[in-house]
Amino acid sequence: MPKTVGVVGMGYVGLTLTAAMAAKGYRVHGVDANPEVVQALSRGRVHVYEPGVAEVFADHLGTGVTVGHTLPDGEPLDAVILCVSTPVDLASGAPRLGNLAEAAACAGQRLVVVRSTVPIGTSRAVVLPRLDEGARLVMAPERTIQGQALRELVELPQVIGGLDEASLREGVELFEGLADRIVPVSSLEAAEMVKLANNCHTDLIYAYGNELALVAEQHRLDPLEVIRAANLDYPRPDLARPGYVGGGCLTKDPYLMRASATTSLVGHARALNERLPSHVAGRLVGLIRETFGETRGRRLSVLGWAYKGWPATDDMRGTPIADMMPVFTAAGLTVLGHDPLVTDEVIREYGGQPVSLDKAFTEADAMLIVNDHPDYRGMEIGETSIRVLFDSWRVLDTDRHAGVLAGRGIRYAGIGYTR
Structure with a gap:
């Protein structure tokens, strides 16, 4: 029954x-x-x-x-x-x-x-x-x-x-x-710990990928080249790509683990992942300043406001843009926003001006791709006013796009990487 x-x-x-x-x-x-x-x-x-x-x-x-x-x-x-x-x-x-x-x-x-x-x-x-x-x-x-x-x-x-x-x-x-x-x-306690163990482990894995990206950044290396070479046919667990770690679970559960017992590794990993969005925002502001001589009054398009792009979601919990916007505001940037699922109302609530994908390319001086939604993976670069493109997940880092970016003098960067 x-x-x-x-x-x-x-x-x-x-x-x-x-x-x-x-x-x-x-x-x-x-x-x-x-x-x-x-x-x-x-x-x-x-x-x-x-x-x-x-x-x-x-x-x-x-x-x-x-x-x-x-x-x-x-x-x-x-x-x-x-x-x-x-x-x-x-x-x-x-x-x-x-x-x-x-x-x-x-x-x-x-x-x-x-x-x-x-x-x-x-x-x-x-x-x-x-x-x-x-x-x-x-x-x-x-x-x-x-x-x-x-x-x-x-x-x-x-x-x-x-x-x-x-x-x-x-x-x-x-x-x-x-x-x-x-x-x-x-026991009840064993089941409780299973959930925390899964999510804290995921946070730790991502934090190590992000730490590798920050090390590569200091040595002017490409973290994805290092990670791909390290993973290729190597029988130990794969290294994770660098990227933002948001959402309702991974941003919260490490704190629940820390409330359960004395830990150190879990806390350090969470702190690193929480610092990454503001670090990227600061790097992007620096690239815009190097390119244009100043940042105030420049226009920045941000693609992807949900905390992740795939599997696709409209969830804003733990979204990187929340920690990035204060950095952009302090630099005097006007932020345009696009997301396939997040509503215009929500983009406005976070301080952005909603635009179409076409206008994101033609009405801004710089662009930041925050998540890897499929719409961004397959897009073409047509007419554009963009001169700095920060592609967090390197969705445009392909042979097909490299020539277009270089030919138009667009400065290209990703987490831990600047071409």
């Missing part, structure tokens, strides 16, 4: 889980504290960009999916899954777990699943004391990537840790109808 579940929190994690479960035949009651989110979803308007989610809502809203401000009173639920936000304080890096505590207090006497990413020990210390006596408790971390969530929710192994054997058994039964493979672990 299909399970009936409540999903508390209709942000990215809760929304994609709701869609994936509905597509698999679960009956899902979505809950969110934001009236605008509830109203939009109740009408089938999905507020988060993720391929496939809107289609699932169109097919199942009112039958397999309902959305409201509270859990339903009249219909028994097999489980309540907590997907609320667990942000960190921007000044101190300390986790703020009030949303989770409040959601737990409303979960009642049933199977309760912690899906939110938390410091190790949170499910036991924060959630458990707020549950009704006799409730079962499991931790089942979300580990998907934006742009592929509906597929990965089914295909990725689902890790589950339980408060006790009865909790673990019910947690496994709940997710067996969704995920192809279940991985039980020995």
Whole structure:
């Protein structure tokens, strides 16, 4: 018999889980504290960009999916899954777990699943004391990537840790109808650490690629040449390309790990990745000054305002442009903005003037490509007023473009590299 579940929190994690479960035949009651989110979803308007989610809502809203401000009173639920936000304080890096505590207090006497990413020990210390006596408790971390969530929710192994054997058994039964493979672990804490281990490892890998780029920059070397040569047919783990590290998870989870235990490596990696956007902005300002003699009054086109370009997203959490804009403003630059998915309204909120892709090339003195959206990978350089092009992901660094850039006297640079 299909399970009936409540999903508390209709942000990215809760929304994609709701869609994936509905597509698999679960009956899902979505809950969110934001009236605008509830109203939009109740009408089938999905507020988060993720391929496939809107289609699932169109097919199942009112039958397999309902959305409201509270859990339903009249219909028994097999489980309540907590997907609320667990942000960190921007000044101190300390986790703020009030949303989770409040959601737990409303979960009642049933199977309760912690899906939110938390410091190790949170499910036991924060959630458990707020549950009704006799409730079962499991931790089942979300580990998907934006742009592929509906597929990965089914295909990725689902890790589950339980408060006790009865909790673990019910947690496994709940997710067996969704995920192809279940991985039980020995405790709530082990499951909590799995999520942090995955994301902090990713942050560390990217930080090392960025550190290599900064070393190459000091020696006037091409970091991509070094990394390609180092990786070629070498049997050890590949070195990562340099690039910005944003998004809701990688910018937050290292702080949750640091709140769990004393660490050093994780903190150093996060600090390096956080410095990169302002470092790049400073380098670009320097190149514009070298080219034009001054920066004030010059126009800079910025392509790609979402934190990443592929898989494509409109997510602005951890976007590099947030740390770059103060540098550009101090230099007196006027910033034009283009993104295939981010709305003009959001670009304006961050201080940019929205333009078309054509005008980004013809109405600016310099250009910064922040992310690697497919639209940017395949674009041609036609008529342009650009004289400095900073291509963060080197999407235009091909034989096809090299001659065009050189022939038009465009100075080309990337992270750790200047041609």
